[in-house]
Amino acid sequence: MFLRKKGCRVYLLHSYRDGRGQVRQRRLGHFVDKAGLERQLTDLLKRCPEIANQEFSQLREQAENLLTDLEVKPARGAERIRRATRT
Secondary structure: OEEEOOOOEEEEEEEEEEEOOEEEEEEEEEEEOHHHHHHHHHHHHHOOOOOOOOHHHHHHHHHHHHHHHHHHHHHHHHHHHHHHHHH
């Protein structure tokens, strides 16, 4: 399992090989804030109880880091829009 940031969302994905041997990604969920992250992770534990605790804690840590990056970036974009409207 891995995370991918796209726009303002963070997607929780799982790689697998289809019948023809090609690698595909299955979307397990997405979130945009900390509450959504918690909701997706509890749902993931219910659906996939075989996930190791170490993998789960690493996934949570990566997701929290991505969320802090998402919180910082919109402020920069908003400042650019304000500057553009002034000019």
